[in-house]
Amino acid sequence: MRRTTIAIAAVTAALAVPGIAPAESQAEPSWGSSSFEWGSSSGENNTPPAAPGVSVPGGRYEHPVDLTFTAERGATVRYTLDGTTPTTDSQAATPGRPLQIAQDTNVTVAAFRGDHASAAVSFGYLIKTSEKPLAQVVVMSDVHVGDHANNDKKYESFFDTIGSIFPKPDAILSNGDMINDNGDGKGPDHKIVAEIFQANLARKGMNDTQLLISNGNHDASLAAIRAGYPAEWFPDSGGGYYESDVSGVHLFTVNTETYNNDSAQRSWLKSRLTEITAESGNLTKPILVQGHRPASNTAMDGQQASNPRLTEDLSAFPQAIFFSGHSHLNNNDDRSIHQRDFTAVNDGSMSYIEIDHGYQMVTESGLANRFESPTAQALFVEVYQDRTEINRINMAADKHDIYTGGAWSANWQPPYSSAGTLSGSGWTVELDGSTNQQIKDNFRYTSGARNTNAPEFTTATPLSVSTGANGETALRIAQAKDDQMVHHYAVEITDTATGAKVVSSKVLSDFYFMPRPNSLDIPIPDAAAGTAYDARVEAVDAYGNRSPVTTLAFTR
Template sequence: MSIGRFAGLALAGVALLGAQAALPTATAAAAVTQSEVAAPAASLESGRYVGPQSITFTAQAGAEIRYTLDGTHPTRKSRLATGPIAVERTSNVTAVAFTDRAESLPTIRGILVKSAEEPLSQFAVMSDIHLSTGTGPSWDKWTGYFDTLRRIMPSPDAIISNGDQINDNHFNTASDHQYPRTMLEQNLARTGMTDTKIMMSFGNHDDRVYRMAEQYPDAWFPGETGYYEAEIGGFPAFVVNTEAWNIAQANWLYGRLDALSKDPATQGQPIFVFGHRPIPATVWDGAQASNSGLKQNLSDFPQVVYFSGHSHLNITDERSIHQENFTSVNEGSMSYGENDGKFQAFGPGLARDATIPTAQSVVVDVYADRIEIDRINYAADPGRTYTDEGVWSFQEKPPFNSSGSLAGPTWTIARGATPAETQAKFTYTKANRNAVAPTWGEEQPTVRQTESGPVLRLPQAGDDQFTSEYTLVVKDAQSGATTTLVPANGRIYSDYVVAPKPAVLDIPLAVRAGDRVGQPIDRTLESGRSYEATLTAYDSYGNASAPRSFAFTAGDIDRSGIERATTAATAVVERVERVLGVLSPAEPADFDVVVADVSGAKLAAAELRSRIEAAPTTQDAADAAAWAIADATQELAAHLVPVDRGGLAAAIAKAHAAIDAAATTQARVTASGDETELKLRAELAEAEEIQGTLNVPQSALDAATDELTAALTAWQTSTDTGTGTGTGTDPGTTPGTDSPDTPGTGAIQGNTANGDPLADTGSAVLAGVGVLAVVALGAGGALLAARRMRTN
């Protein structure tokens, strides 16, 4: 491509570069554009692997992939995936595909990196199945759940279902136990786990003990007391009935634990105890706990690891493991999760609700010197357990993108040779609780106007574990009074259980009546009024960030993107109009392009102006308008076709140089020379007119260049070969009144020895040319008109 043509393309694209700078940020567009880009494909599935791994993500053409290794949602600032990603340790690897204006849904893989050492025993503990139907999503989801478990533990020694197999609340639906039994039998057979032991405990939703026992094989739930002893992979295990703790059960359990602790053959072994309800002042600081008597029973045995469910409290929270006199583990819930009652976004309004859309359990590997407990998500996709109208809707569309992701790092419990040595190695104690507070990043919070009202867009605070929640205080900037938007004791949930954890939260600045799901909004902010907001971030241990304050006006729209796009668009519109002669004066660069489709360009310009003049009423609409203006600008700019006037300019300069050089010599015009010089001057005049005319297509420029070049060549040839013309360096002579030794007025003098027409110094002096001809040459118009008549 010639320099002139490249310059034309570059100038035509200047406005497009400006339009690209006007595009909304990725976070602004993400909520409405995720479906436009396919999620990256991953070379590995979630599951258990021996040794470090590498994983490769691929995306559609034109998209780039950004990734994280800490379970957070990638942003445009995250690391760029340019090849295989090394996974050195157990991690959630998350990838997102980005285009210039959109992003995909995340692809997340939970990669459990284990050593080659074979565990002595493996088992899975899950709780709160709550399965009381045999059809629909509540049934189908278990296929995916067991596929996830099989990728982690293909042949576990045992699966413990730790209470609440069904949803009974009135002690009259024991027959519902047929559903969890059938589900388990089918999936055990389908996944090849037929040798896996099933152990069940009795929960508060399981009707009555004896009725539950009637529904299952004795090997799954023996006897009618709800408590029994078993073993898992050679290690002692006990199931207790936390719904009916009594002296008989206490004496039985204490006696067996005491015997195992004193027996040299077993005193260094871990003892696994399973009960539905948690123990006071242990996991989650004892939330929803009971049975203080059980705690007294276990406190003399540090080698005990007690697993509980019931609370549905999520296991992403690090308070789900506790060590003091023994180890307590919350294994989560397989039906739905909970937090400790925070405000969540339900459509256009906040409401306080504890339930969250997760299904989680733990898997356990027992080694000679340690126990490793991994926390598994079976469902942790973004969403809510209730619709905005307050209707239960959790887990309606399996399978889940997050299935197999990890709810947190591996918990490792060191083993000792004796109970005392085991207790000395406890690390998950109150004394060792995390004391690092969340910190704010560089990105500032903003308030966006939506159709339903203002929404706080909050880039999440960072933490060495995770940010759990936020407080939000909003004051009226005019009066200084604190609004009642969110109660002083209200905490806003950070969605930290979602996999991946969101990088940005959209928090509606409106609250539903009574703080309840499904109720109408009764607290919001006044549009057009200015406010001051203060945010504080907390982790799950209550460590607080420094406050972050900012000011905003409710209802304001950030139009900076539109303004930047409009500046670029206006430049393109005005250039098209100058090229078409609608707008003047023209700029030099306007001669480097043409508009071939004049009517199409006018329509595109009108469409672009209408987009510029639109007045969006929401921030999303403003962001969309900026993109639309950028797109329309690109469409209009496509009508500007670059042309190269360099060839014609060179031909004009060459003709002028030849004529000027000829005028400095003494020469005379032959009969043929008169005609060729007239032709040359006519072509030169027309070429200069074309060169100074806007919107001339390349074909016309090339034709004018060729014709001027041909006329110059013909003229130079005629002056070199005319009567009396000299050749080489000797002047030619023709008959006349002049001396033979002196060139006459009709002489032609030239030097074409080098064969370059530009080097020709000969000139033709017009003889017998009338005044009218000179005037015509000077004006150029008559000759141009004549030329056009000849060529038409």
């Protein structure tokens, strides 16, 4: 098959600018496999075209980038910039017309030829200025590694993604639950994690990158951690907590498994924070803290938070930015950052993410009481003298079910067509004020400042009826729009004749996939021919803001 280039703009020549990821460091997308021949030819046009290529790989750049796409001869490239899946109605790439990316953006492209479409692939772009941060830190958690077979290739992809954004990070924080020990003697698995991480640090040339570990509830014991890793990765003095210097930035690793009842650890943390913030020039300088379990009444609280005394102790220090994992709660949700007296941030998870409970997912077998997705996420943190910029990044967010053939699994293997995409807009934590109270008064991610904009349906007919391959009937919902994200849909489908509710559910919107599907099919169980139904749907965001109700009356 012969390929032709669709020029969207001249390729930016600044790929050699320091701090910009080289193309070789990218996780290889699905269109770049060795079995694909860029210059081959084929007379067959009745099969879907290959996914498009892009001239400038996703990553972190210090200037706008101009993109050029490549596609098979006779195929049209269409793209979206809002995280949705391209359709035949999406913007077409026009030869000679530039697509310039000047702000943080996910670009999703697909190739169309006749009635056939390629798989969609997504690329994430972070557009920064030339200002140099004090430190670049990757924050990950809940690695849950237990073998080489399921994790070697996966972590090659993950480290390729890290390198595409921070080619030489100052530190990588692995914030607890490196392994999956449940009191069953898996402590030696820490050595497997060390082997995987060491191999990838060497492969990517991250020779000066500090790797700093916290203790999690699935990490067997402190002794097992010490035995499994180089001493500098976990330099505690006996209690599982320690202090580090990351390119001049203070970092504290706390042991959240013992914090509430560990008076020595509490005294150490409060004393050191008091000393640091009392020093001249440090009032508005960020201090990083990592600990596995969330601090109570902070980020996405209500699910597995267990450290009220940590919340109490950090409340005197608005300079503190506390990173936590444990719950696997996704970082797509803006409730993953919280400010009141300090800043608390949810890391996401490197193994699989969860959604707060009480919802259903659309799966191949219908609606399921499921709150997990095989999505891997991490945070990319840049610390400046007076602020911290936090970017949420997908390591893998392709659309898969957590169940495969009825068996639970989070081990989807690369390549990932979503690697390096943004799982949400960036957060900027500013420390603005001449006193601690003034800094707190200027916090932007507080409960009182939360989003109040409701989602809205933007199509004329957001509800319709679809029929599956086996004749099953479903209510199709065209996804609504929101300034942050649609979290779920409140769906009620009623049998008109009997008044019985055949579906009454809060259905998740698939916001954790990249790209997101453009519609959801809600199956109607036991739908009989000739039966009349009334459907009622509201789109709801993460803060409970609800769209106007949309309705549809239909007959099976």
